[in-house]
Amino acid sequence: MMEKEKWRKIEQLAKAWTIEAAELLQKSFENTLTITYKSHIADLVTNMDKNIEKFFIDKIQNTFPEHRVLGEEGYGDDIQDKSGIIWIIDPIDGTTNFIHQQSNFAISIGIYENGSGKMGLIYDVGSKNLYFAKDGEGAYLNDLKLSKLDKAALSEAVVGVNATWVGPNKRINHENVQEIVRKSRGTRSYGSAAIELAYVASGKLDAYMTMRLSPWDFAAGLILLNEVGGIATKTNGKPIQLLEQNSILAAKPGLHEEMLKHLIK
Ligand code: 2AM
Numbered sequence: 446m447m448e449k450e451k452w453r454k455i456e457q458l459a460k461a462w463t464i465e466a467a468e469l470l471q472k473s474f475e476n477t478l479t480i481t482y483k484s485h486i487a488d489l490v491t492n493m494d495k496n497i498e499k500f501f502i503d504k505i506q507n508t509f510p511e512h513r514v515l516g517e518e519g520y521g522d523d524i525q526d527k528s529g530i531i532w533i534i535d536p537i538d539g540t541t542n543f544i545h546q547q548s549n550f551a552i553s554i555g556i557y558e559n560g561s562g563k564m565g566l567i568y569d570v571g572s573k574n575l576y577f578a579k580d581g582e583g584a585y586l587n588d589l590k591l592s593k594l595d596k597a598a599l600s601e602a603v604v605g606v607n608a609t610w611v612g613p614n615k616r617i618n619h620e621n622v623q624e625i626v627r628k629s630r631g632t633r634s635y636g637s638a639a640i641e642l643a644y645v646a647s648g649k650l651d652a653y654m655t656m657r658l659s660p661w662d663f664a665a666g667l668i669l670l671n672e673v674g675g676i677a678t679k680t681n682g683k684p685i686q687l688l689e690q691n692s693i694l695a696a697k698p699g700l701h702e703e704m705l706k707h708l709i710k
Pocket residue numbers: 484487488489517535537538539540541636637638639657658659662
């Protein structure tokens with residue numbers, strides 16, 4: 446199969462499966478969720494996180510047996526290297542919102558080939574907004590092609606940041622984060638890293654920063670950002686490592702540099 450045709454098929458199926466999975470998630474609100482803790486009391490997982498991950502793995506394995514899957518809930522492959530095609534899946538990003546709000550949660554899928562980002566989907570299930578990007582072909586919010594991001598200054602920027610990082614914490618000098626908060630036009634916190642990265646890619650946020658995300662939280666968002674000229678690094682300015690936990694600073698050009706000056710001292 447030709448390369449272009451191969452990716453067209455992957456796109457068509459990834460979109461169809463995502464819509465189908467979103468319907469299962471919406472339908473699940475009619476039933477009682479089974480909620481359990483993972484590492485601590487604020488780290489929740491439901492039966493639906495697990496079901497949706499298994500749903501995707503089942504579809505992918507049946508259709509593309511040579512592809513591998515890395516999923517948050519651990520039903521995928523044990524991925525130690527970046528070779529071949531890897532689907533990096535977060536079945537529900539924003540599980541706390543899924544449980545508490547029944548909105549502001551997303552399905553996030555980043556598809557990589559030999560470590561390079563090929564396709565990203567972030568589906569905000571509640572609003573039915575699909576953020577989609579294909580390497581070299583731009584990024585879309587539903588049918589609308591997203592514009593390249595313009596330069597921005599912190600004084601005119603709305604920054605996505607979780608309140609955790611504004612107070613003393615073990616991951617970053619919080620006084621540097623406070624400077625950013627004070628100098629910005631305003632801050633927002635949505636509780637879904639994937640949605641916040643999609644918001645930066647679509648200009649609804651000018652920047653997003655957080656101290657620890659896993660591959661499934663950012664895999665799709667990075668591909669979207671790349672298509673619109675958004676810049677994403679760790680909060681120390683170094684490159685993000687695809688298969689590791691990373692801090693993330695994602696922003697419009699110019700603004701990324703300005704925020705880094707506050708963060709690196
Ligand atoms: P999740 O909902 O898929 O777990 C806010 O909680 C954001 O941080 C969400 O995108 C959430 O993803 C992510 N996150 C990453 N690690 C987390 C953890 N240990 N506990 C809770 N949320 C985490």
